[in-house]
Amino acid sequence: MPFLSLTIATKLGGVADMPEGRAAIQRDLDSLDKWTDRNLMKFNKGKCKILYLESKNPRRQYMLGATDLESSLAEKDLGVLVDTKLKVSQQCALVTKKADYILGCIRKSIASRARQVILSLYSALVRLHLACCVQCWALQYKRDMDILERVQ
Incomplete structure (x- = not known):
């Protein structure tokens, strides 16, 4: 049986200037984690990073499942x-x-x-x-x- 390896890049974004926005991002992360469990898929949570796009952003900590996500100063997207x-x-x-x-x-x-x-x-x-x-x-x-x- 051949082995198929897929790499899927998933981006999740949102406006986090209000508590409701931050809660919505965390809800989306939770539903994404549940979706991967239901579909027997796993994220490499060590590669999941947070990129805060504004200096005034309140640097809230987010979680994917039980794992705290690390922040990053720069990320590659579409090769850039x-x-x-x-x-x-x-x-x-x-x-x-x-x-x-x-x-x-x-x-x-x-x-x-x-x-x-x-x-x-x-x-x-x-x-x-x-x-x-x-x-x-x-x-x-x-x-x-x-x-x-x-x-x-």
């Missing part, structure tokens, strides 16, 4: 790393680091310095990392644009 202020500066830094690493590998391992060879490798290996999810980034800061353009 977003922090609590919805900034993507960390994403830009990670992409730049990866692109620089690939450029270093090209420099060390390719003997030819012919323009056509380097451009082909750059287009195939580096540019795809710089363009990945760029539609979601919404670059707002000049320094983020500068570090990405420095690679190019």
Whole structure:
């Protein structure tokens, strides 16, 4: 019998500025936990995190079943790393680091310095990392644009 492994990303959100909103989020978490029990599924509760999106947010502790959920300063969604202020500066830094690493590998391992060879490798290996999810980034800061353009 073949084994099938599924990874399902579940996002739950809500406005928690009033006690009713916080109670609704906890109710949703409770019903989600009951649903997984009924359907014989399990969440990896160690990977479940809370991302508070506003500095004035009252940092209420939530639970999934009997497990307290940890808070996080940044989370990846649709391949883009977003922090609590919805900034993507960390994403830009990670992409730049990866692109620089690939450029270093090209420099060390390719003997030819012919323009056509380097451009082909750059287009195939580096540019795809710089363009990945760029539609979601919404670059707002000049320094983020500068570090990405420095690679190019």
